[in-house]
Amino acid sequence: MNIIDGISSRRSVRQFTAQPIGDDALSAILTAGMSGPSAVNARPWSFLVVRDRDMLCKMADGNGSAAQPLKGAALGIMVVGDMTRTFERAPDYWVIDGAIAGQNMILAAHSLGIGSVWLGTWPQEEKISAQRRLFHLPESAVPHSILAFGYPEDSQKELPARGGYEADRVHFETW
Amino acid sequence: MNIIDGISSRRSVRQFTAQPIGDDALSAILTAGMSGPSAVNARPWSFLVVRDRDMLCKMADGNGSAAQPLKGAALGIMVVGDMTRTFERAPDYWVIDGAIAGQNMILAAHSLGIGSVWLGTWPQEEKISAQRRLFHLPESAVPHSILAFGYPEDSQKELPARGGYEADRVHFETW
Numbered sequence: 001m002n003i004i005d006g007i008s009s010r011r012s013v014r015q016f017t018a019q020p021i022g023d024d025a026l027s028a029i030l031t032a033g034m035s036g037p038s039a040v041n042a043r044p045w046s047f048l049v050v051r052d053r054d055m056l057c058k059m060a061d062g063n064g065s066a067a068q069p070l071k072g073a074a075l076g077i078m079v080v081g082d083m084t085r086t087f088e089r090a091p092d093y094w095v096i097d098g099a100i101a102g103q104n105m106i107l108a109a110h111s112l113g114i115g116s117v118w119l120g121t122w123p124q125e126e127k128i129s130a131q132r133r134l135f136h137l138p139e140s141a142v143p144h145s146i147l148a149f150g151y152p153e154d155s156q157k158e159l160p161a162r163g164g165y166e167a168d169r170v171h172f173e174t175w
Numbered sequence: 176m177n178i179i180d181g182i183s184s185r186r187s188v189r190q191f192t193a194q195p196i197g198d199d200a201l202s203a204i205l206t207a208g209m210s211g212p213s214a215v216n217a218r219p220w221s222f223l224v225v226r227d228r229d230m231l232c233k234m235a236d237g238n239g240s241a242a243q244p245l246k247g248a249a250l251g252i253m254v255v256g257d258m259t260r261t262f263e264r265a266p267d268y269w270v271i272d273g274a275i276a277g278q279n280m281i282l283a284a285h286s287l288g289i290g291s292v293w294l295g296t297w298p299q300e301e302k303i304s305a306q307r308r309l310f311h312l313p314e315s316a317v318p319h320s321i322l323a324f325g326y327p328e329d330s331q332k333e334l335p336a337r338g339g340y341e342a343d344r345v346h347f348e349t350w
Contacts, residue, residue: 001177001178002177002178002286003176003177003178003181003282003285003286004207004283004287006178007210007211007279007282007283008206008207008210010210010212012212028179030340030345031183031339031340032179032182032183034338034339034340034341035182035185035336035338035339036182036278036338037185037292037293039295041337041338043338043341045344046344046346047344047345047346048347049345049346049348050347050348051348052348055348089299092297092298093295095267095270095271095274096270096271096273096277096295096297096319096320098271099270099271099272100274100275100277102271103211103274103275103278103279104278106212107178107182108178108182111177111179112179118212120214120268122267122271124265135350138350141350145271162216163209163216163218164206164210165206165209169218169220169221170205170222170223170224171221171224173224173225173226173227175223175310175311175312175313
């Protein structure tokens with residue numbers, strides 16, 4: 001799948017079939033997540049892969065109503081910020097670096113026919129705390145986002161675009 | 176270019192030829208930037224496109240030493256957070272949404288043979304203030320990142336990978 005076509009045809013998929021995601025596809029997705037740029041190449045992230053249905057349900061309940069699609073996903077990947085690796089002069093770049101990793105994984109999955117939906121966690125403290133408790137994360141590991149992955153149900157294959165180019169969002173040369 | 180190949184072959188390009196970037200390519204890049212997911216589909220961003228050499232030099236100087244490649248870029252795009260559009264329950268999702276937009280633009284450019292380097296601005300207050308002053312941005316417009324784009328010099332076409340898969344960054348089921 002061509003990159004530009006892939007970026008524009010991606011949709012947030014919230015209903016998944018029971019088909020599992022194989023290890024080769026998972027590996028390609030994770031490799032994409034680790035192939036983005038990061039500030040001073042700090043790579044301040046880790047990834048928590050969950051397939052266990054009971055844990056996916058608990059993650060979903062801890063992340064609020066928008067996270068319910070995770071309950072039917074083939075797997076979830078939590079992007080976790082690693083505070084031991086952040087750029088010391090501006091640690092909060094970890095938020096940007098984690099988002100780059102997430103979008104790379106979503107696009108790689110899409111190119112393999114795997115749908116996904118991005119479930120925001122950071123900066124909502126109650127969601128961060130819930131995930132931290134569930135997985136007994138150390139202080140240095142900050143939940144960033146949860147991505148739910150799975151093969152899309154037929155109803156999810158022709159979702160309308162919710163965005164695209166808007167001329168009034170672009171300024172040329174001056175504000 | 177295949178998505179997975181594109182993600183893994185992308186490098187941060189810091190030296191550019193004098194070849195300009197045409198309007199069709201720019202439009203494709205901006206469309207990609209506006210095609211990512213955003214929290215509650217708020218799309219809390221705008222894009223400032225700069226081709227003027229004098230302004231590119233001033234942007235670079237305001238963004239610190241790592242931003243010097245912008246001086247030789249065909250154009251720069253500043254991702255700007257739009258605080259009038261953020262998700263009211265968690266406004267800071269704008270940081271993640273801006274990063275998703277940036278990575279989409281970098282990948283779209285790469286697929287067109289256009290190199291780029293990501294120049295971090297947020298969360299470094301002195302960089303944010305410098306860009307804000309330069310473009311007389313309103314309070315609601317927060318500089319997020321500057322992306323320098325241009326056709327890569329030959330020396331930039333075979334840069335080594337600085338990352339890829341690291342098994343110790345992945346946790347399965349438990350931390």
